[in-house]
Amino acid sequence: MKFTKLQISGFKTFVDATEFLIEPGLTGIVGPNGCGKSNLVEAMRWVMGENSFKAMRASGMDDVIFSGSGERRALDIAEVALVLDNSDNSAPAGFQDSPIIEVTRQIERAEGSTYRINGREVRAKDVQLLFADASTGAKSPALVRQGQIGELISAKPQARRRILEEAA
Amino acid sequence: MKFTKLQISGFKTFVDATEFLIEPGLTGIVGPNGCGKSNLVEAMRWVMGENSFKAMRASGMDDVIFSGSGERRALDIAEVALVLDNSDNSAPAGFQDSPIIEVTRQIERAEGSTYRINGREVRAKDVQLLFADASTGAKSPALVRQGQIGELISAKPQARRRILEEAA
């Protein structure tokens, strides 16, 4: 299962529909402080079923919806879609006949999140399980947040062991 | 009271006697990872009376004594001297007739630290008070350790207020 595309609309500073093509090898993301680089990759973790708003640097999950800027007013809906290439048929059972798997998460202010896989509504848990079976997901050790290296260094030994459990 | 010179011998990776001239304006310190830049400025905080070994990134105050390297054996004594220019007579009472004030701290393995001001042995508290009166000292907010910016950002509001108290 390969990650091919991320589509973001209304998530944090990505107000207008944005498409991010994920290609093989090494992709670099650059730009000034505060321009949205971390927001971009947070959208990926979010659509994979991250249910802790603290992991989104927020104080409530509605905080991920664009809250307005100098010239634009706040939105009430944020949506992120992640497109996966399943042509090698490595996705879990139930997806054998889907060469493309599209996972979508939409949040509406004060209404909570809705998840869809290939257009069909599912629970958050189904999305989390799909990615867990593919050795990835919002809690994957391979997704290193800004400052997480420092946290690992100063973490208590018990907390560090839990990272090992993610790998087992 | 102006800081003019730091002399280090046996403190962490500064094995041989090293003299660091502190001149007016902006001084930059550069070099590869692990070469000793933070150790250099830690020596300054240490001689000003830092009594927490944790603030020295150590697990015991003896850890600041050079513990040996590939080719050299460990030392048993570390000494740091800080030379102050008091020609403007701004130092506390008791130093009026000293245009130069030299503060020294020496630690001997398993024996603890000895402090001297202009050659005369004093208590740690006397050294701490001298620097506190000059609006500086090991706990001065103007001494920003590596990673301390991150700590301030993630600090609880109560902990942040304490930094304010240092300034009052």
Add this chain to the structure above:
Amino acid sequence: GRERLKAAFDKVQAHFKELFTTLFDGGWAELQLIEAADPLEAGLEILARPPGKKPQVMTLLSGGEQALTALSLIFAIFLTNPAPICVLDEVDAPLDDANVERFCNLLDHMSRKTETRFITITHNPITMARMNRLFGVTMVERGVSQLVSVNLEEAERFLETA
């Protein structure tokens, strides 16, 4: 005790607001005493609004924006009661080039306004270029530090080798 802390808070607040707007080239920020009426018991909260953005809780700000906000607070405390020595250990690490330039402008300004001597540890070539002098720390012999005066060219070569 209580009055002194309140007086210090007001001075720091004034410096903090000005430094934030200088470092961010705009925007607005404010310190708040929260959780208790008594300043000796209160917590220190920071509200910040970078230019062009809505005011937000600190956690939503970017890594670089948080660092710049924290530096504004640290220097605000410093200017309230300038120390003879100021040591900054790699505080420019999360900043982009434009913010590093503004940080260096601030150091210039403070070094001319106070008698303070500044020591800045950095890996950033822009910061190095703005210093009045440079010292390199090397380990020609493994595990043993040596201090040597360098110019900007030598410093940049330093960076390129282990």
Add this chain to the structure above:
Amino acid sequence: GRERLKAAFDKVQAHFKELFTTLFDGGWAELQLIEAADPLEAGLEILARPPGKKPQVMTLLSGGEQALTALSLIFAIFLTNPAPICVLDEVDAPLDDANVERFCNLLDHMSRKTETRFITITHNPITMARMNRLFGVTMVERGVSQLVSVNLEEAERFLETA
């Protein structure tokens, strides 16, 4: 449960030791399960000895040395069970030029050895130059992000403006 964690630990240990020695161009490191006999209750301790130095508790290591050691652990866990996607947000911030080059060599090596797609957020020009492609994020309109494909020259100009 217990056997799986112990088996995972042994695999991670093997990768960790190798990665550390690669990233540090020498030296030695080791993971230890401490505080309890049962791996499900134990803590994970890290012992590290950079080349030419005596083995020391992690806290005495420099900022860059600690970051490189933590990266060795993260990548060791990754190699034990490679994910289809790996995102690294400014992990090269505390590294000097020589260490950034070694970090990029490792990314090259892992991207060829696994099917994983890597996304690296960075301010570092060396890292940018080693990527297969670059995207810039801008805020031409304040508070609104735009994503645009860039080449290395455009990326470096990016860094120089707010």
